[in-house]
Amino acid sequence: MASSETMTTQRSVTFVNYTTPASITTKEINLDKCYSDDEIVINLKAAALNPIDFIVHGLCFPYITRNDLKTYSRDYAGVIVRRGANVDPKWQIGDRVNGMFGHIFGPHGTLSDYLVMDPTKQAAIAHIDNSIDFETAASWPLVFGSAYAVLFHRKQKWTENSKILVIGASTSVSNCLAQIAKNHLKVGTVVGICNQNSIERNKEFGFDYLLPYNDDEGNDVTVKNVQQFIEEKLNGEKFDLIFDSVGNSQFFPIMDQVLKPKNTNSYFITVAGDAKYNYKKPGLLDSFAALKAPFRALNPFRKFNYAFPFVKKEANYMELGNRMLEKGTFKPQIDSVYSFNEFDKAIERLKSNRAKGKVVVKID
Numbered sequence: 366m367a368s369s370e371t372m373t374t375q376r377s378v379t380f381v382n383y384t385t386p387a388s389i390t391t392k393e394i395n396l397d398k399c400y401s402d403d404e405i406v407i408n409l410k411a412a413a414l415n416p417i418d419f420i421v422h423g424l425c426f427p428y429i430t431r432n433d434l435k436t437y438s439r440d441y442a443g444v445i446v447r448r449g450a451n452v453d454p455k456w457q458i459g460d461r462v463n464g465m466f467g468h469i470f471g472p473h474g475t476l477s478d479y480l481v482m483d484p485t486k487q488a489a490i491a492h493i494d495n496s497i498d499f500e501t502a503a504s505w506p507l508v509f510g511s512a513y514a515v516l517f518h519r520k521q522k523w524t525e526n527s528k529i530l531v532i533g534a535s536t537s538v539s540n541c542l543a544q545i546a547k548n549h550l551k552v553g554t555v556v557g558i559c560n561q562n563s564i565e566r567n568k569e570f571g572f573d574y575l576l577p578y579n580d581d582e583g584n585d586v587t588v589k590n591v592q593q594f595i596e597e598k599l600n601g602e603k604f605d606l607i608f609d610s611v612g613n614s615q616f617f618p619i620m621d622q623v624l625k626p627k628n629t630n631s632y633f634i635t636v637a638g639d640a641k642y643n644y645k646k647p648g649l650l651d652s653f654a655a656l657k658a659p660f661r662a663l664n665p666f667r668k669f670n671y672a673f674p675f676v677k678k679e680a681n682y683m684e685l686g687n688r689m690l691e692k693g694t695f696k697p698q699i700d701s702v703y704s705f706n707e708f709d710k711a712i713e714r715l716k717s718n719r720a721k722g723k724v725v726v727k728i729d
């Protein structure tokens with residue numbers, strides 16, 4: 366029989382399917398028995414939200430998913446409180462760690478008191494320096510990992526002559542991408558496109574130039590501004606990478622005017638697909654728009670290199686992010702921090718699609 370100290374109440378934010386709102390549920394767990402020899406138990410201190418969290422919830426249809434509780438969220442920071450006998454000695458009880466826990470409709474999420482996981486399978490985990498607080502540590506793994514996949518997985522060579530165009534310069538993924546490109550890879554030119562009201566704010570993340578996507582009348586001037594910029598500031602030279610983090614398909618018909626030729630290993634890479642997701646009510650139609658991306662990626666007649674990467678469960682980006690953070694060359698942007706009981710306000714803030722940086726939940 367377990368001693369009373371090892372029994373504890375675990376709170377988690379859960380849902381059954383899209384008809385049930387996310388809510389806090391509790392269960393009693395035995396901390397000494399809830400893990401296997403290959404697993405660690407992390408006492409979570411903070412989690413960060415990402416659009417994928419409510420997109421997955423919105424697409425959880427009752428007739429194709431089980432009737433059990435599914436958990437929220439992927440980014441985390443916390444302290445290891447138990448370790449199995451076979452776990453790599455680099456993970457010890459008391460270690461402060463952060464990471465990205467990958468799951469779809471899983472029973473363990475990071476809006477919870479405890480996370481039980483095998484660090485060899487959930488490899489996007491790293492140690493946090495003592496100088497970094499848990500909210501900051503939890504705020505960046507998924508978006509930083511997405512930016513890392515964009516910049517590193519296509520074997521593009523980055524130099525001071527390289528040119529990157531970022532569509533959606535205000536998003537958290539773009540924010541990380543600009544900081545990795547400028548501060549770590551020393552890319553010569555990084556140009557961002559964002560709302561004209563966000564230009565001043567985005568300057569501090571390292572963008573060399575920022576162009577508005579809207580004018581005073583609210584017209585979309587994205588393409589016009591980029592064409593004019595290439596002509597006036599780049600003397601007609603095109604981009605090595607166009608990175609889209611909002612779902613923009615305006616450049617497809619004129620790709621040869623903005624992106625260098627395919628044989629230079631230039632790329633158009635999106636993490637959002639062909640169209641802007643409706644954050645308020647993600648549904649199947651949005652998914653079909655996003656699903657055009659894999660078909661585009663497989664199209665053998667495409668005249669430009671195109672990719673739609675997903676963040677992976679890999680240690681590389683966690684180590685790079687924590688190293689840059691310690692050196693002061695990466696500053697995660699936090700929009701707001703909510704208490705655990707206010708998790709629904711945190712979700713609403715992210716759904717507004719106006720958050721400037723990450724929405725973090727403190728697991729107090």
Ligand SMILES: NC(=O)c1ccc[n+]([C@@H]2O[C@H](COP(=O)([O-])OP(=O)(O)OC[C@H]3O[C@@H](n4cnc5c(N)ncnc54)[C@H](OP(=O)(O)O)[C@@H]3O)[C@@H](O)[C@H]2O)c1
Nearest residue numbers: 416511535536537538560563611636637675676718719720
């Ligand atoms: N494939 C993957 O593995 C992966 C991983 C991470 C994220 N994603 C996707 O990447 C996208 C960005 O995620 P995130 O967490 O970085 O976003 P986020 O931080 O929540 O982005 C919010 C920002 O988007 C900007 N925005 C809103 N509407 C816009 C529009 N029509 N055009 C340009 N910018 C607009 C707003 O800034 P302004 O007011 O300045 O425009 C807002 O501050 C999401 O679609 C997400 O699902 C995919």
